[in-house]
Amino acid sequence: MDFREIISLAFESVRSNWLRATLTLMIIAFGIMALVGILTAIDSAIYSLNDNLSSLGANTFNINPRGEGLSGNREGRQIKRGEPINYRQAMDFKTRFDFAANTSVSIIGTGSAVIKHAKEETNPNVLIFGVDENYLEAKGYELTAGRNFTPFEAYNGGYKVIIGSEVVDKLFGGKPEKAIDQNIGAGNIKLKVIGTLKTRGSSMNQSQDRRVLIPLQTGKRYYGTSRTDYSVLVAVNQATEIDNAIGAATGLFRNIRRLKAAEENDFEITKSDGLINIIKENTVYFRLAAIGIGLITLVGAAIGLMNIMLVSVTERTREIGISKALGATRSNVMQQFLVEAVIICQLGGLLGILLGVLIGNIVTYLMGGSFLFPWAWITMAVITCTAVGLISGLYPALKAARLDPIESLRYE
Numbered sequence: 353m354d355f356r357e358i359i360s361l362a363f364e365s366v367r368s369n370w371l372r373a374t375l376t377l378m379i380i381a382f383g384i385m386a387l388v389g390i391l392t393a394i395d396s397a398i399y400s401l402n403d404n405l406s407s408l409g410a411n412t413f414n415i416n417p418r419g420e421g422l423s424g425n426r427e428g429r430q431i432k433r434g435e436p437i438n439y440r441q442a443m444d445f446k447t448r449f450d451f452a453a454n455t456s457v458s459i460i461g462t463g464s465a466v467i468k469h470a471k472e473e474t475n476p477n478v479l480i481f482g483v484d485e486n487y488l489e490a491k492g493y494e495l496t497a498g499r500n501f502t503p504f505e506a507y508n509g510g511y512k513v514i515i516g517s518e519v520v521d522k523l524f525g526g527k528p529e530k531a532i533d534q535n536i537g538a539g540n541i542k543l544k545v546i547g548t549l550k551t552r553g554s555s556m557n558q559s560q561d562r563r564v565l566i567p568l569q570t571g572k573r574y575y576g577t578s579r580t581d582y583s584v585l586v587a588v589n590q591a592t593e594i595d596n597a598i599g600a601a602t603g604l605f606r607n608i609r610r611l612k613a614a615e616e617n618d619f620e621i622t623k624s625d626g627l628i629n630i631i632k633e634n635t636v637y638f639r640l641a642a643i644g645i646g647l648i649t650l651v652g653a654a655i656g657l658m659n660i661m662l663v664s665v666t667e668r669t670r671e672i673g674i675s676k677a678l679g680a681t682r683s684n685v686m687q688q689f690l691v692e693a694v695i696i697c698q699l700g701g702l703l704g705i706l707l708g709v710l711i712g713n714i715v716t717y718l719m720g721g722s723f724l725f726p727w728a729w730i731t732m733a734v735i736t737c738t739a740v741g742l743i744s745g746l747y748p749a750l751k752a753a754r755l756d757p758i759e760s761l762r763y764e
Contacts, residue, residue, distance in 0.1 A: 381701070411589070413621055414584065415621055438580070453587055454486045456586075457483075458483040481565050498547030514565040662748045697744070
């Protein structure tokens with residue numbers, strides 16, 4: 353009996369008991385679906401963030417109050433939250449930081465603005481930022497039409513605005529040139545469009561194009577409070593000097609925050625090229641949870657499969673006796689039952705992979721990420737299914753192989 357015949361017999365056995373085989377492979381499919389789906393969604397979200405952060409390059413860093421920025425594993429320790437960075441501190445840092453770099457100060461106004469022009473208006477989900485003249489360069493934005501803010505406009509205020517591509521699409525039919533010098537409304541503020549931004553895409557369910565930028569002073573006037581936190585972003589001219597720049601920024605900002613020598617920093621400095629590593633570090637537990645959920649489900653499936661294979665051995669005792677009487681060896685019988693168990697697992701794994709990739713990418717799409725085909729997790733799923741099939745089918749296969757052919761032929 354060659355291996356092709358063994359595989360053929362295994363498939364025939366699965367077909368003859370298709371209902372219970374289907375129920376078992378469905379349990380396996382759900383385990384693999386949970387495993388592949390969650391891991392695919394996590395990876396897709398990380399890759400999407402990586403694409404969006406890559407435009408900032410490896411020469412930028414952010415200054416945030418301690419406990420408010422992205423931070424790594426703190427091993428369960430409670431971190432005292434730092435005071436917000438106020439307008440005076442942010443502007444003092446920008447003025448005094450004499451390193452070869454561009455420093456940008458900005459403020460988040462609102463994330464639920466409605467932007468209007470003539471009879472057209474957006475949904476109430478547009479973000480308004482108050483920014484200075486260095487914001488576009490530091491953030492890696494490019495203009496498709498118009499111009500940037502001047503330092504005078506940024507610091508003295510004015511009713512000028514730069515709009516993202518989604519706003520252009522909604523209000524001006526996707527024609528940036530048509531938007532220039534047009535008046536739009538953002539709540540009770542009337543603004544004149546002086547520039548439009550190039551498309552940047554989405555990340556983690558936040559569109560980089562569904563936003564409008566107003567002068568920093570205007571943003572402070574309409575949206576600032578005594579507890580408003582101002583964002584400070586530094587773009588160093590030479591990426592190789594970023595560590596020196598961070599050292600200089602730390603010393604200067606400690607001085608601005610009036611920290612004593614013995615006091616810890618109440619702010620965090622995060623490099624742009626380190627954000628992805630921080631995110632990956634914080635998603636480790638999500639990955640472990642996904643793997644745990646999948647393995648728990650697969651353990652239940654393995655137990656069910658072993659039970660089915662034991663029942664199959666009992667039902668096919670006479671068939672086993674006939675096979676041995678016709679020359680089948682113990683090895684042939686064992687291989688047949690092992691292959692049958694692996695086939696059921698692989699069919700369930702294939703269904704689980706398809707569902708997992710589909711669900712994972714649906715979640716990713718809703719979060720604003722891009723499609724990903726997770727080869728690494730698919731390979732792991734295939735290996736896991738094979739291992740489950742071999743482990744579950746080993747004892748029933750050995751039991752079948754050890755049956756006495758004469759006693760088997762007498763079995764009713």
